[in-house]
Amino acid sequence: MKTFIFLVGxxxxxxxxxxxxxFSNASLVAYTPQVIKCxxxxxxxxxASKGYRSHVRLSxxxxxxxxxxxxxxxxxxxxxYLQSLISTGQDIPSTLKSILQGKHGxxxxxxxxxxxGAFRAGLFGAGAFNTxxxxxxxxxxxxxxxxxxxxxxxxxxSGGGWFVTSFAxxxxxxxxxxxxxxxxxxxQEYGGFNIAFDVLTPFPENSQNQGFIGGLILxxxxxxxxxxxxxxxxxxxxxxxxxxxxxxxxxxxLDFDAAxxxxxxxxxxxKVPAFKKHDLPFPIILTTLNSNHGNPKDILPGQFIxxxxxxxxxxxxxxxxxxxxxxAFIPMKHMGTVxxxxxxxxxxxxxxxxxxxxxxxxxxxxxxxLAPNDPQVQQFxxxxxxxxxxxxxxxxxxxxxxxxxxxxxxxRKGFSETDExxxxxxxGGIDGANLPLQPLLAKAxxxxxxxxxxxxxxxxxxxxxxxxxxxxxxxxxxxxxxYKFPQIPVTPAEFIAQNLTTQPTFFGCDExxxxxLILYLANGAPPxxxxxxxxxxxxxxxxxxxxxxxxxxxxxxxxVSRGRPQNGEARDGLYPVCVACALTERERSRLGMKRDxxxxxxxxxxxYKPVTGNSKQSAGVGKANALAAIADDxxxxxxxxxxxxxxxxxxxLGANLLVSSLLLVLGVTLCLRRRPKTASYSALxx
Numbered sequence: 082m083k084t085f086i087f088l089v090g091x092x093x094x095x096x097x098x099x100x101x102x103x104f105s106n107a108s109l110v111a112y113t114p115q116v117i118k119c120x121x122x123x124x125x126x127x128x129a130s131k132g133y134r135s136h137v138r139l140s141x142x143x144x145x146x147x148x149x150x151x152x153x154x155x156x157x158x159x160x161x162y163l164q165s166l167i168s169t170g171q172d173i174p175s176t177l178k179s180i181l182q183g184k185h186g187x188x189x190x191x192x193x194x195x196x197x198g199a200f201r202a203g204l205f206g207a208g209a210f211n212t213x214x215x216x217x218x219x220x221x222x223x224x225x226x227x228x229x230x231x232x233x234x235x236x237x238x239s240g241g242g243w244f245v246t247s248f249a250x251x252x253x254x255x256x257x258x259x260x261x262x263x264x265x266x267x268x269q270e271y272g273g274f275n276i277a278f279d280v281l282t283p284f285p286e287n288s289q290n291q292g293f294i295g296g297l298i299l300x301x302x303x304x305x306x307x308x309x310x311x312x313x314x315x316x317x318x319x320x321x322x323x324x325x326x327x328x329x330x331x332x333x334x335l336d337f338d339a340a341x342x343x344x345x346x347x348x349x350x351x352k353v354p355a356f357k358k359h360d361l362p363f364p365i366i367l368t369t370l371n372s373n374h375g376n377p378k379d380i381l382p383g384q385f386i387x388x389x390x391x392x393x394x395x396x397x398x399x400x401x402x403x404x405x406x407x408x409a410f411i412p413m414k415h416m417g418t419v420x421x422x423x424x425x426x427x428x429x430x431x432x433x434x435x436x437x438x439x440x441x442x443x444x445x446x447x448x449x450x451l452a453p454n455d456p457q458v459q460q461f462x463x464x465x466x467x468x469x470x471x472x473x474x475x476x477x478x479x480x481x482x483x484x485x486x487x488x489x490x491x492x493r494k495g496f497s498e499t500d501e502x503x504x505x506x507x508x509g510g511i512d513g514a515n516l517p518l519q520p521l522l523a524k525a526x527x528x529x530x531x532x533x534x535x536x537x538x539x540x541x542x543x544x545x546x547x548x549x550x551x552x553x554x555x556x557x558x559x560x561x562x563x564y565k566f567p568q569i570p571v572t573p574a575e576f577i578a579q580n581l582t583t584q585p586t587f588f589g590c591d592e593x594x595x596x597x598l599i600l601y602l603a604n605g606a607p608p609x610x611x612x613x614x615x616x617x618x619x620x621x622x623x624x625x626x627x628x629x630x631x632x633x634x635x636x637x638x639x640x641v642s643r644g645r646p647q648n649g650e651a652r653d654g655l656y657p658v659c660v661a662c663a664l665t666e667r668e669r670s671r672l673g674m675k676r677d678x679x680x681x682x683x684x685x686x687x688x689y690k691p692v693t694g695n696s697k698q699s700a701g702v703g704k705a706n707a708l709a710a711i712a713d714d715x716x717x718x719x720x721x722x723x724x725x726x727x728x729x730x731x732x733x734l735g736a737n738l739l740v741s742s743l744l745l746v747l748g749v750t751l752c753l754r755r756r757p758k759t760a761s762y763s764a765l766x767x
Contacts, residue, residue, distance in 0.1 A: 102295030103337045108319060111344030112430060113303030114417055119424040125415070125489055129401065129525070130408040137525040140410065142398040143363065147233060150359040151188050155231060159183065161215045162227030162661070169224040171658050174677030180665045189668040191530035192521045193232050193362065196549055197239030197510040199439070200276065201617045202536035204260070204630065205604050206237070206244045208615075208637025209534050211256035224657025225642055228664070230360070234528065236517040238367040238509025240619075241536070242438035247271070247325035249364040250345060250431055253355035260630065262330055272330025276630060279623035280320050283335060296337065298471045305472050309417060309428070310503065313468060314484040318436020319343055326431045345431045348414035351397050366395040367509035367517040368437045371483045374497040379559060381552060385447045386512040388556040391497065392519045393506060395434050400486075403523035405563045407496055411489045419487045428486075437484030440507045446482040480505050510537075514556050515549035521597065522557065522564040528597050529667030534641070535582075535603040536615075539573065543616040545603040547576030550588075565596040568691055581689065582606070584645045585656070587663050590688035594670055600663050602641045611636060645686060659683030 130137040139147070163181040166173050180187040193213070195206035212220050213228035220226040237245030248259055251271035262273025282290040297319050301311035319341075323329045326342025333339055347366075355361040370391040379387035391406045401410030411418065417428030445461040452458055465481050479485070483505035493499050509517060515537045521528045539546040550569055557566040567589025570576050582605025589598045607613045614629065615636050624630050644656025653659075662680035669676060 102292040102299060104296035104299040105337050105340060105343075107338065107340040108300045108343040109303045111340045112300055112315075112319065112432065113307055114309055114425050114427040116307075116423050117426055119415075119418075119421055123421055123424065125411055125418060125421055127399070127401075127410045128408070129403055129410055130405070137403060137408070137523060139525045140399050143396065146356075146359065146363060146397075150233065150363075154359045155188060155233075156183050158215075158227055158230035159189070161221075162231050165215065165221045165226040166224050166657055166661055168222050169654070169657050171224070171655060172679065173658065174662070174679045176669060176674050176677045177658070177661055177665060177680065179674070180668055180672075181661070185672050185674075187665075187668055187672060189231070189530070189665045190233050190526075190528055191231070191532065191664050192234030192236060192526075192528050193229070193532045193534065194517045194521060195235070195237045195241030195244055195534045196516045196536050196545075197241055197439070197508065198515075198536040198538055199240040199243075199619045200274075200621060200624065201538070201543065201604075201615070201619060202240030203244040203247075203274070204617075204624075204633045205536040205615050205637040206241050206534055207248075207256050207260055208634040209602065209641045210244075210248070211634060212638040212642050213532075214256065216255050220638075220642075223642060225660070228532075228660070229362070231664075232362040232532075234365060234521060234526065235362040236365045236367060236520050237438070238515070238517040239439045239441075241517065241534070242366040242509060243321060243325045243435055245364050246347075246366060246431060246435060247274070249350050249356070249361060250326060250347075250353065252353045253361050256634065260634065261627065266330045269328055270330075271327045272333075275324050275329060275331055275334050276624045277331070277627075278323070278334050280317075280324060281622065283623075295467070295471060298468055300343070302472055305474055308475065309425075309487070310474050310476055310479045310485050311472050312479065312481045312483060312485055313442050313464065314436035314440040314482075314507075315433065316436075316468070317440070317442075318430070318432035318434070318484075321435040321439065322430075322432040325435055343430065343432050344427075346414065346427065347395055347429045347431050347434050348397060348412075356397070364397065365517070365520045366434050366438050367520065368393050368395070368440075368484070368506040369509055369511050370498070371443050371480075371505040371507040371511075372497050381513040381555070384511070384513045385444070386507070388512050388514060388552065389559050390512060392509070392514075393504070394520050395429070395438075396520075400429070401490075403520070403525065403563075405560055407490060407493070409490060409493070417487050419489050419491070425487070433484065437506045438509045440482075440484050441511065442482035443507045444511060483507050510549070512556075513548065513552040516553055518553050518599075519556070519564070522566065524563075524595075529671075530598045530600065530664050532600045532602065532664075535601065537604075538616075538619050542613065543618055544605050544613075545582055546573040546605070547582055547603070548573050550576075550599075550601065565593075567592050567596050567599055567689075569689065570691075575692070577605075579689075579692075585641070585660075585687060586689050587659075587684065587687045588689050590663075590666065590684045594667060598663055598666050600660065604637070604640065607636065608639050608643060611639075615640065653686075655679070655683060655686075659687050663687070 127140060159181040196202055210229055211217055212225050215221050215226035215230050217226060235245050251259060260274050266272040284290045284293060297316040300319050301315040305311040322342035323334055326345050328340060328342040350356055369386060371386060372390050375387035375390045379389040391402050391404045393402050398413055399410035400413050400416045413429050415424045417425035468481055485503040485505060488498055488501050488504050490496050491499060498504055516533050516535055518531060521531050535545045535549050537545040537549045539548045554566050554569055557564045569588050576582050582603040586601045587598060588601060589596050604615050614633050644653030646653050658679055662683045
């Protein structure tokens with residue numbers, strides 16, 4: 082910070098202290114992208130498909146990772162999973178044994194998807210992962226340990242995306258360490274969720290929180306100063322990095338000297354030891370295009386972004402979409418690049434990914450015309466005004482409610498944003514499709530089964546009712562031939578009436594090889610006789626009681642592992658075998674092996690059975706009233722309001738900030754100073 086202090090030294094110290102909110106200069110510099118000369122033979126856009134619907138291809142790097150994972154990591158993972166099943170004392174089907182032992186070239190392919198829902202989704206997803214982790218001795222003896230290690234992919238959006246991102250970049254720690262942090266964390270290591278500190282109001286006093294939020298906004302100035310527009314999701318992501326990126330712990334979270342995870346890049350997860358050893362399920366984070374060119378006919382009741390808008394994914398190697406509306410990608414590490422000569426680096430911040438996948442600001446902004454006097458709308462407008470005051474942009478008409486990415490796909494025929502300079506991105510589930518299934522439905526990935534963890538807030542008490550699955554099925558129906566989806570009920574009422582949200586359900590058991598079998602695990606209610614603690618409001622961005630947090634993790638684990646108990650039992654003893662039958666079903670079918678009797682029993686117990694002929698249609702293809710039943714709060718974070726944070730945001734406007742002069746100095750600073758290297762991941766423990 083010496084350079085910055087020197088350049089503003091002509092200002093009286095008391096003026097600086099009173100006029101400028103506290104901020105981290107290290108974070109400001111680390112968040113600033115750079116432009117370099119592109120490497121030799123650089124290619125910007127990769128065509129992911131030939132034609133509109135077929136011949137989709139993975140990137141060479143992703144394909145190489147999956148191939149190496151299948152060769153070096155998955156055989157041991159499946160053997161460990163088999164041992165976990167054997168430890169339950171159940172009779173393990175012979176075909177199932179053969180597949181998990183890798184005989185006949187068998188290698189099941191499945192992914193785990195965690196829905197949106199802020200900390201509620203992050204904690205529930207963590208509890209589920211803990212149940213599937215072979216390092217958890219309790220789960221290993223219960224027949225679930227190893228499911229996590231055997232997954233090829235893990236996807237998340239919004240709160241689920243926060244969890245998946247933290248788990249990946251922190252080097253795949255155990256879940257207790259991920260949530261509560263290691264015993265003695267260093268300043269560069271992952272320090273836990275730091276969940277006792279609110280994301281936006283970590284201080285006890287409003288005046289302190291005003292300064293904190295002002296500081297977050299100021300830390301985006303470097304990005305704006307070098308020509309990349311900075312917006313509200315940037316500042317939000319910088320705060321989220323204090324909870325989900327390396328570099329922050331409870332002891333230093335309120336310090337303004339550290340970068341607090343800013344500077345860590347999503348593409349640098351490739352350097353994490355667990356990734357280098359191919360132990361890590363390939364992580365993918367989802368975000369949704371907030372376009373002015375979407376088809377309004379595809380908007381679900383209660384939503385405002387069309388389902389047909391392109392879903393973009395952040396993965397370790399690429400940014401782009403398999404949606405037929407685009408079908409193209411660019412290198413993740415060169416995100417922000419728009420030509421083959423000048424390459425941008427440092428744009429793919431973990432903080433940016435966190436902020437964009439959880440960006441709910443467009444939802445509040447969309448309410449402005451309908452309810453201009455609503456406190457939420459007024460508070461959003463106040464926060465926008467504060468951002469405009471603190472971060473002058475050199476471009477007109479910037480959409481401050483969206484995460485903006487320079488459009489490398491401009492000029493692309495058929496793409497909705499072909500004439501736009503920037504891609505406007507928002508919460509991955511803001512269109513109502515709150516489960517990150519789309520990346521796992523891409524034909525190039527050949528995913529045979531999906532564990533879908535639905536922690537959406539659809540009811541008044543913040544439980545899921547199946548709306549996210551219905552929205553996803555409707556979205557698939559808009560792209561015939563591009564994706565396949567199993568048969569599901571067409572209304573939330575059917576989900577609830579058949580208890581599909583309160584007990585595990587398998588969708589697609591007897592459908593074609595090209596249709597993934599979905600193991601649907603919903604946070605639909607607490608276990609019988611237990612208090613409801615996994616249904617925190619999406620608004621809740623802190624948890625002060627660590628015992629409650631542990632109880633939430635435990636109850637989430639119980640919900641995903643109890644199955645459908647028979648004859649008054651507390652748990653279904655056959656359920657672990659049934660999960661294995663579902664995860665290996667498509668591989669069994671591919672190899673032409675006979676389904677075991679135990680798996681037949683499992684499928685009779687757990688597979689969804691359409692009640693009527695009309696129900697055999699995918700959701701959204703049938704009756705219109707199916708869509709009308711989708712709850713307004715189906716998007717991952719649409720329930721997040723600014724009411725709690727309004728006084729803090731509004732307070733920013735009362736300050737007489739000496740911003741213009743300081744920003745002028747800032748521009749000189751950035752020209753004179755190179756961005757320092759971020760901490761290496763190589764020192765992280767396993």
